[in-house]
Amino acid sequence: xxxxxxxxxxxxxxxxxxxxxxxxxxxxxxxxxxxxxxxxxxxxxxxxxxxxxxxxxxxxxxxxxxxxxxxxxxxxxxxxxxxxxxxxxxxxxxxxxxxxxxxxxxxxxxxxxxxxxxxxxxxxxxxxxxxxxxxxxxxxxxxxxxxxxxxxxxxxxxxxxxxxxxxxxxxxxxxxxxxxxxxxxxxxxxxxxxxxxxxxxxxxxxxxxxxxxx
Numbered sequence: 001x002x003x004x005x006x007x008x009x010x011x012x013x014x015x016x017x018x019x020x021x022x023x024x025x026x027x028x029x030x031x032x033x034x035x036x037x038x039x040x041x042x043x044x045x046x047x048x049x050x051x052x053x054x055x056x057x058x059x060x061x062x063x064x065x066x067x068x069x070x071x072x073x074x075x076x077x078x079x080x081x082x083x084x085x086x087x088x089x090x091x092x093x094x095x096x097x098x099x100x101x102x103x104x105x106x107x108x109x110x111x112x113x114x115x116x117x118x119x120x121x122x123x124x125x126x127x128x129x130x131x132x133x134x135x136x137x138x139x140x141x142x143x144x145x146x147x148x149x150x151x152x153x154x155x156x157x158x159x160x161x162x163x164x165x166x167x168x169x170x171x172x173x174x175x176x177x178x179x180x181x182x183x184x185x186x187x188x189x190x191x192x193x194x195x196x197x198x199x200x201x202x203x204x205x206x207x208x209x210x211x212x213x214x
């Protein structure tokens with residue numbers, strides 16, 4: 001695999017990632033394509049459509065570098081979840097704008113400036129299977145302000161392996177496909193964020209189409 005580590009992940013993170021890989025191969029026939037497109041070092045904003053609770057594990061399991069995911073604060077702060085997400089270095093953020101959203105994005109920006117990978121599901125939450133839903137601007141904003149490339153990812157089969165509304169996953173083929181990085185705009189500003197958001201949406205749609213048509 002083509003990724004090196006910018007920072008040593010915690011023992012807990014390595015253990016969780018290792019367990020996922022151990023189980024994912026027999027359960028999901030898990031495979032990864034295009035991992036060489038992930039930056040070997042330095043910051044990056046990893047983005048993907050969100051169709052299953054399995055998606056973060058798939059993205060994290062696809063790359064040997066640790067990925068710090070933005071997590072909705074309503075999920076992060078649940079008693080049963082917070083212990084886990086804290087140890088996985090998740091970044092809580094409130095969807096919908098306002099001061100709480102900015103605080104979460106600042107945490108992600110600090111991670112980027114430290115040379116880490118930040119994972120974002122720009123639709124904001126798990127969505128039904130189907131076309132990409134309108135994207136929140138957070139991923140584009142982080143890329144512009146953090147001077148970090150955006151790496152589009154398509155996860156195939158996760159919605160069948162762990163459908164919305166089902167408590168547990170079941171065996172089904174799952175694969176992760178990494179697209180070419182989108183460099184951050186050379187100029188800052190709201191217009192740059194808006195243009196990048198359009199490019200992110202186009203890249204995610206093109207990647208999913210190319211994979212599904214095989």
